[in-house]
Amino acid sequence: MAEDTINLLKDCQLAVHKPNPRQYIASISSLPGLEVWFQRASDVVRKIRAGDVDLGIVGYDMVCEYGEDDDDLIVVHDALGFGECHLALAIPTSGIFENISSVSELAAMKHWSPERPLRIVTGYTHLGKKFVDKIGLKHVRLLTADGALEAAPAMGTADAILDLVSSGTTLRENSLKEIEGGTVLQSQGVLVASKRSLLLRETALDKTHEILERLEAHLRAKNQFTVTANMRGNSKDEVAERILLNTEFHGLQGPTICPVFSKMNGSVLENYYAIIICVTKHRLYDAVKQLRKIGGSGVLVSPLTYIFDEEPPRWRMLLDKLNQ
Ligand SMILES: Nc1ncnc2c1ncn2[C@@H]1O[C@H](COP(=O)(O)OP(=O)(O)OP(=O)(O)O)[C@@H](O)[C@H]1O
Ligand SMILES: O=P(O)(O)OC[C@H]1O[C@H](OP(=O)(O)OP(=O)(O)O)[C@H](O)[C@@H]1O
Ligand SMILES: [Mg+2]
Structure with a gap:
């Protein structure tokens, strides 16, 4: 995501200048007065919520998971065109799940009870909990792990996983399958901001406007x-x-x-x-x-390099969301 973000900004004439690879602070010479901080995706969202940073570029999955429905978070651009994936439930292709192909069939399995719940391992506990409630899965235990979740069912440490899927290769290589109704959300890179920052600091809103205009003009021209x-x-x-x-x-x-x-x-x-x-x-x-x-x-x-049209609809939408 970091590399895609840097490439995108460069294509928008917003090249990020990072003095050396081990430094986490950088700048964009065409946007004086703006600081760029490199942080883990989850921390980007946390720091926006805490008021430490004004704007972030992360996957939409992160905004939803670590944003926890905070209405201070506002998505300024929802389709930056990289990091496309979806968050989905996946189960083994064989064994007791061989004939299960939908979440309703999974929920109807007699195997799950309060003593022996369906164990789903995920890094997305907030979204996972909401999803399990929504689809009506009763006897469930959400387990957490940081990576290589696809190994858990074969290791016997979980029955199912809830993780990101892009090409589907990792699922296939680990004998797992997605099921109907099992998609939690679609994700790609987004530009997200703190509503409070944009409302209280004019410079933050001005810089956001410029970044958005450049992104829009480049992304429109790209194809x-x-x-x-x-x-x-x-x-x-x-x-x-x-x-x-x-x-x-x-x-x-x-x-x-x-x-x-x-x-x-x-x-x-x-x-x-x-x-x-x-x-x-x-x-x-x-x-x-x-x-x-x-x-x-x-x-x-x-x-084509850029298409600067009339005011981009996303800018109008942002002002509407800010009630301006
Ligand atoms: N296979 C994938 N295809 C496309 N996008 C992905 C894929 N996996 C993850 N992403 C996107 O990239 C973001 C960052 O992924 P991830 O959390 O795995 O980061 P990482 O580079 O491994 O960093 P960390 O060290 O924090 O784990 C995700 O939130 C998601 O939006
Ligand atoms: O559908 P695919 O194209 O196979 O991609 C999906 C995989 O990509 C992500 O993992 P990543 O490579 O980021 O590793 P990690 O889970 O260890 O962070 C995700 O967690 C899946 O495991
Ligand atoms: Mg990863």
């Missing part, structure tokens, strides 16, 4: 290409009509169309137009095909 193509035509209106009526690709507000001037037999002609549109990466080839069909040639594709 887009700028596509430029030349197209023969008699006027820009005619070219615009061809694009708007015959393709699905129109740019942010609409295509930008500019005349291309060429020299022929001593005179300057305006019989080509350059069109500029934005295209999501996975639809690039569709866009090229559609542009070709309406006479597009010389298609140039370049990556």
Whole structure:
């Protein structure tokens, strides 16, 4: 998460300067007056709640587990695009669980009693307790461990686990499976803040605004290409009509169309137009095909770095949450 966070900030022109690897304090030269502290994910949330730091970047799972529903915590950006995983219940694929494929089937098993509860090992006791209550599992004991939870069922120290799953490889390699209704939450990296800080300290709100704007502009641009193509035509209106009526690709507000001037037999002609549109990466080839069909040639594709649009919706949402 730390590496992903540093890379993301760098891509947003917010490079984190850390004088040496064993130092936990750093700075961002484009944000003077801001201190960066490297802390364990759980401590990031605890320190925001305690009022020691104003803003943090952590997994949403950490915000929920260590935030314990504290309404001072406010998620400023909920999808930073890394650390994607989900918190889920998993049970062994064989033995008494062989035919169990949902939480209702798990709850209905006759094996669990006050003397012999279902033992679930997890690092997420707050979320685990809430989840067990929600799904109505009666005879349960939550056990805690810090890591390698997937080994517990085979070791005989627990019956089930509640842990993060990403690719699913760790579960599979340890003969465990997820079950229907067993997902507690979806998680990825988020930017989280203390509501109190943002309300009481104008500089904290200003810096948050700048960071959010940069994140939004970069993340919006990340999956887009700028596509430029030349197209023969008699006027820009005619070219615009061809694009708007015959393709699905129109740019942010609409295509930008500019005349291309060429020299022929001593005179300057305006019989080509350059069109500029934005295209999501996975639809690039569709866009090229559609542009070709309406006479597009010389298609140039370049990556987009930022899209600064009007005020980002997340900023408005943040102000609403702060009642401003
Ligand atoms: N397999 C995974 N795939 C994607 N994201 C993950 C994965 N495992 C964990 N994460 C995310 O990374 C965050 C940090 O994970 P974790 O607590 O394991 O950190 P760590 O780097 O091992 O540090 P620590 O020393 O505190 O355990 C989690 O809260 C979660 O949001
Ligand atoms: O579905 P997968 O892609 O296999 O990823 C899931 C694993 O990743 C995390 O562990 P991590 O590697 O952080 O080790 P840890 O639990 O010891 O911290 C998590 O605790 C799972 O064990
Ligand atoms: Mg880990």
